[in-house]
Amino acid sequence: MAAPASTSMTRTTRRTTLFRAARAPRVTVRRSPVSRASENGSTAVVEAKKERSPSPLEKGGTLDGEKALGKDPAGATKAKLNKKLGTASEQTFEDERWVNQTWDLSQFSGSDGNTDWDAVIDAEMERRRILEENPSPSSLKEKVLFDTAIIPWWAWVRRFHLPEAEKINGRAAMVGYFMALVIDGLTGTGIWDQQNSFLGKVALNVAVIGIMFIGSTSDLGKLKGLWEEATFYDEQWNKSWEGVERPEDDE
Amino acid sequence: MKTISRMTMVAGTKAAAAPGSVRARAPLATPNRIGNTARSAVSQMAGAPAGRVVVSRRRDLSLNAVYQDGQKLDRPLRVAIVGGGPAGACAAEECAKAGIETFMVERKMDNCKPCGGAIPLCMIDEFDLPSEIIDRKVNRMKMISPSNVEVDIGSTLKPNEYIGMTRREILDDYLRQRAEENGAKVINGLFMGMEQKEGEKGPWTMKINSYEGEEKKKVDLEVDVVVGADGANSRVAKIIDAGDFDYAIAYQERIRIDDDRMKFYENLAEMYVGDDVSPDFYGWVFPKYDHVGVGTGTVINKPAIKEYQDAIRDRAGDKISGGQIIKIEAHPIPEHPRPKRIEGRVALVGDAAGYVTKCSGEGIYFAAKSGRMCGEAIAARSKQGTQMIGERDLRTYLSKWDRKYWPTYKVLDILQKVFYRSNAAREAFVEMCSSEYVQRMTFDSYLYKTVVPGNPISDLKLLWGTVGSILRSNALRVSQGPTVTFGRK
Numbered sequence A: 001m002a003a004p005a006s007t008s009m010t011r012t013t014r015r016t017t018l019f020r021a022a023r024a025p026r027v028t029v030r031r032s033p034v035s036r037a038s039e040n041g042s043t044a045v046v047e048a049k050k051e052r053s054p055s056p057l058e059k060g061g062t063l064d065g066e067k068a069l070g071k072d073p074a075g076a077t078k079a080k081l082n083k084k085l086g087t088a089s090e091q092t093f094e095d096e097r098w099v100n101q102t103w104d105l106s107q108f109s110g111s112d113g114n115t116d117w118d119a120v121i122d123a124e125m126e127r128r129r130i131l132e133e134n135p136s137p138s139s140l141k142e143k144v145l146f147d148t149a150i151i152p153w154w155a156w157v158r159r160f161h162l163p164e165a166e167k168i169n170g171r172a173a174m175v176g177y178f179m180a181l182v183i184d185g186l187t188g189t190g191i192w193d194q195q196n197s198f199l200g201k202v203a204l205n206v207a208v209i210g211i212m213f214i215g216s217t218s219d220l221g222k223l224k225g226l227w228e229e230a231t232f233y234d235e236q237w238n239k240s241w242e243g244v245e246r247p248e249d250d251e
Numbered sequence B: 001m002k003t004i005s006r007m008t009m010v011a012g013t014k015a016a017a018a019p020g021s022v023r024a025r026a027p028l029a030t031p032n033r034i035g036n037t038a039r040s041a042v043s044q045m046a047g048a049p050a051g052r053v054v055v056s057r058r059r060d061l062s063l064n065a066v067y068q069d070g071q072k073l074d075r076p077l078r079v080a081i082v083g084g085g086p087a088g089a090c091a092a093e094e095c096a097k098a099g100i101e102t103f104m105v106e107r108k109m110d111n112c113k114p115c116g117g118a119i120p121l122c123m124i125d126e127f128d129l130p131s132e133i134i135d136r137k138v139n140r141m142k143m144i145s146p147s148n149v150e151v152d153i154g155s156t157l158k159p160n161e162y163i164g165m166t167r168r169e170i171l172d173d174y175l176r177q178r179a180e181e182n183g184a185k186v187i188n189g190l191f192m193g194m195e196q197k198e199g200e201k202g203p204w205t206m207k208i209n210s211y212e213g214e215e216k217k218k219v220d221l222e223v224d225v226v227v228g229a230d231g232a233n234s235r236v237a238k239i240i241d242a243g244d245f246d247y248a249i250a251y252q253e254r255i256r257i258d259d260d261r262m263k264f265y266e267n268l269a270e271m272y273v274g275d276d277v278s279p280d281f282y283g284w285v286f287p288k289y290d291h292v293g294v295g296t297g298t299v300i301n302k303p304a305i306k307e308y309q310d311a312i313r314d315r316a317g318d319k320i321s322g323g324q325i326i327k328i329e330a331h332p333i334p335e336h337p338r339p340k341r342i343e344g345r346v347a348l349v350g351d352a353a354g355y356v357t358k359c360s361g362e363g364i365y366f367a368a369k370s371g372r373m374c375g376e377a378i379a380a381r382s383k384q385g386t387q388m389i390g391e392r393d394l395r396t397y398l399s400k401w402d403r404k405y406w407p408t409y410k411v412l413d414i415l416q417k418v419f420y421r422s423n424a425a426r427e428a429f430v431e432m433c434s435s436e437y438v439q440r441m442t443f444d445s446y447l448y449k450t451v452v453p454g455n456p457i458s459d460l461k462l463l464w465g466t467v468g469s470i471l472r473s474n475a476l477r478v479s480q481g482p483t484v485t486f487g488r489k
């Protein structure tokens, strides 16, 4: 088993952790355009204005509160920008089993001599967690080679009992699929007509199944949300045809 | 059906064409009227020294008459196009070609629209673009996941296939000149507003702050049909009350990097995905003429745009380090069409209408194409500018447009919703893109704007693989609290 302790981090400061705890639903960093401009030797273009009438940055689909939770820039970015105090708050991912940009499987052999896939999964989870808060630069020299597909399917099932697999069991899948067809029928947009458009077909399938995996569809409220989400764009497009007779194509 | 409506139109025309009633109506005195109403704008403009507009028509009373839709004209149809970006220039070209009296108003002739400047291969062909306009031919495209897994999605491109990188000031200027060569009158000026003095079938009077000649002056321009091609902040859209769209703010820094680093980006474009660089879009490094454009965009967290920009610079890391920022730019990108895209004799095209795809954020081709289709519709329906057109005629453009491109927009909307949702989904997306089959499909649909039939076995495999990828990457993600539901607020 991967003891989390074996994943070490070089931590020059604990600031990031603090920031994470204090994560606000909405970004609060506000730098003066002046300092910004002098930094770049050029003009700053966007700057959020003082409250009252919402600035263009706060309108047009900007979310806040609950809905924006988990959608802030990474902790490391915020920390870096938030203070100019010198101490860099960098956490870098480091693990002696991560060799040449992949997990060195030989270091993961269990007591029976076989690879302990559970440990690999745990290690990768921790790596991704760290990267999420502390995005690391993509590098020319060090290309990430690890591919999750090398972990056999049964290892995933055993590790997670695959709750997601239960989610796509018959009913949910059918509902979703049916929904997509109905949307298509209702809006008459004809993605389904494009039977030979393969991308359309795949996208539709992927959408339905994907959305079900990603958002949990266990309750009806969410299903409704899903319906709205799936049809929202269609509505936006169809607005210009409401109450209007469509001219014939050959006119 | 069609004939009936045409007959009623003709009948209506006769009744309303009693010219006396029209001429008797005094122009409404609006307090904010600009300029001298006794003289027409057109004749004023003719006085401008070295002006490009060479109209010297007296204000003929018949010009002022109210024409019903479909009524024969004793002079060419007059169309004003506001905005000289790809949408406006292409609309103007089409109208002018048909012999319509076409005016194109552009506020800044050397405008360098904030833009990545990437155009698909089919645009070069369809719009007959000369090779000098293409600064770079990108045939390698890298997609980089939140955990820095890279896939080269250009590996299936054939030798003559590429994404064209252009500079907008060059591209726009070329398209505008072509419109002018075809007979469009290009006016350098700021469009301020417009009004219909004689009711909804009457002509539009456009108010323009003209920059033609030495001094600025205010002029009026009278036209029958108006095409709004004035971009995402469209003033024409506001005037016809077309409604709003959600929009992303896209931010881009142009960075000059040293020769070695530039060499690396010679024919390579990079797309970075991850919550760090954007919660709902991607960050990019695009090679430009002699520098790289590094940028990102977001709809849902616009106030944090600069932090995302910092993050994309950090993610590109060493590849652009030491570079000098030579320009910073930002601009809204529409997310979906406006509720109204046509009102009476006014039509919107390009960004003004809201034609940018989700997921890829592509708008140049769609702007040019919508401008062209609108111009074609005006030409065809007005019988090459010999008869008046109305809303229904303009709507033929809209109908064709929606039929032709709606599936493309929808597919990209779905892809964005599924794959830009969380870091886990993005990891899956990048994994999926390592499949040659996916690459081929993606590039075919981007480069040629056509969708080729797939092969059912590969389709199934892809579906299976995608599900696997999504499952795996979700399993690996330590939950970070609720994610945002895109869509209705």
Ligand SMILES: Cc1cc2nc3c(=O)[nH]c(=O)nc-3n(C[C@H](O)[C@H](O)[C@H](O)COP(=O)(O)OP(=O)(O)OC[C@H]3O[C@@H](n4cnc5c(N)ncnc54)[C@H](O)[C@@H]3O)c2cc1C
Pocket (backbone or CB within 6 Å): B082, B083, B084, B085, B086, B087, B088, B105, B106, B107, B108, B111, B113, B114, B115, B116, B117, B118, B119, B189, B190, B191, B192, B229, B230, B231, B232, B235, B250, B251, B252, B295, B330, B331, B332, B333, B349, B350, B351, B352, B355, B356, B361, B362, B363, B364, B365, B367
């Ligand atoms: C940062 C960024 C990167 C992008 N990258 C890409 C990309 O790589 N590939 C791609 O395909 N698309 C890209 N897009 C989208 C693309 O830029 C737009 O979709 C496209 O420019 C739309 O063209 P348009 O002609 O409709 O409008 P615009 O290009 O905005 O043109 C409008 C024109 O109207 C003029 N105008 C506006 N108001 C007035 C007025 N009142 N009077 C007179 N003139 C006026 C303006 O000066 C301008 O020239 C990007 C957008 C942004 C913001």
